[in-house]
Amino acid sequence: MATQIRDHLRTRILTHEWNEGKKIPSEFDLAGQYHVSRVTVRTALKALEVQGLLDIRHGSGAYVANFGSSIRAGLQELRSITDTIREMGFEPGMTHRVVKRRGATVEEALRLQIPEGEPVLYLERAILADGEVVAYSYDAVAIRDLPEKSIGEMGKGSVFGAFAKLGIFPVRALAEIHAISSTEVGWGTGRPKSGLYLLLKQLHFLRDGVPVMASNSYFVEGRFQFIIHRTL
């Protein structure tokens, strides 16, 4: 319940229902709106505060954090790239170059905590925004006990969408960031001649700490805004 209210409040904030720096309704009022107790509203608000969207002041109220308007969806919040692109106002797209089952490489096996050679679903994709390539992604999904038919689906749409249908929900990811200059990354005409990329090296985890997907996403420098919201 608290998480639903948190998400709903987040969209209300992101759709500018309240101006930046303005006070949102009191916990008491919100409790009335959602027909829940003040405690539940409170946990939702505190979560949004930790994520940096709200500034809660004792004795005063909760205020919408005011930044340079544009971006409130930082990298510290886990969501699929396509969703992020959509939220930023672009039309997301994707082209698949490789979709196949193969044995895990040494590095993949290490990251996914599976024996070397264990089957993984390997993907090479280009991620588009308004038709322009913003990133090339090389992903390895741990198969484990995935049903065979669902593997086909992953080759088409969003990987996270396919996960969700199976009741699999990655809740955390550890991301490493590097600057890369290479001519070997990517393919096709969308390739930048600068060869400059931001490499986002991610490992996605389930609730219980089991890693399910390792991905190396090369973002073309300048075409995607990487924002991190840092809090105490």
Add this chain to the structure above:
Amino acid sequence: MATQIRDHLRTRILTHEWNEGKKIPSEFDLAGQYHVSRVTVRTALKALEVQGLLDIRHGSGAYVANFGSSIRAGLQELRSITDTIREMGFEPGMTHRVVKRRGATVEEALRLQIPEGEPVLYLERAILADGEVVAYSYDAVAIRDLPEKSIGEMGKGSVFGAFAKLGIFPVRALAEIHAISSTEVGWGTGRPKSGLYLLLKQLHFLRDGVPVMASNSYFVEGRFQFIIHRTL
């Protein structure tokens, strides 16, 4: 109170008081340990959950999130670079190349929300770990009503240390990340010949949303590990 307990619990987690994946005491027990109510313990635990250190399961308990041990201090948590370096087990250092008062440039004025030409403290520093340069930082601190003497201090030690002495505590930062390839960044012998940097373009805010420092930090690719902990 809740924040103190949160911080204390965080150090207990980081010092491996409980093994990864193991259950920590129940909210009821912790409330007893700290002589506070369950509500207070709860808000502390929830904060740690949002930050990704805990995994709280309904009806079961709270578990220490298990990752590849090493890194629990991600970029999403706001702390000074020197502290981060120290936590990673290196000896932090710093050399100042430029420390002066001057008028704000157009960009600085825009970011710090002050009139152009308003005085700022401008710094150019090299940040070291075990004597090796890991980053070159170009910072502009809004002077506003800072006492003159404190400005001198900033030219010597940690900027955040000087802030703290004045009772000024940045609680949030918005960071933008870019991949940069340039030969004009940095100075001295520590300069990498690859010219590859991760640019962390930060803006630090006070509790009330007032920006106090704008910094462009160029991290030498490969010498510093950028980690982000992503949660829902």
Add this chain to the structure above:
DNA sequence: TCAATCAAGTTGTAGGACAACTATTGACTC
């Protein structure tokens, strides 16, 4: 005019109660 005081509103914490869920144990069936 200025300062102190007051009052209303809001968030922070307390305590008790119950609902919802989990994990384990033990009994039962086959």
Add this chain to the structure above:
DNA sequence: GAGTCAATAGTTGTCCTACAACTTGATTGA
């Protein structure tokens, strides 16, 4: 003996009420 089911104790999620601590603006008084 193995497997299934039910009971049970332990834990987190939510509710309610109350009060403390703090903020803000209005009021009062010198």
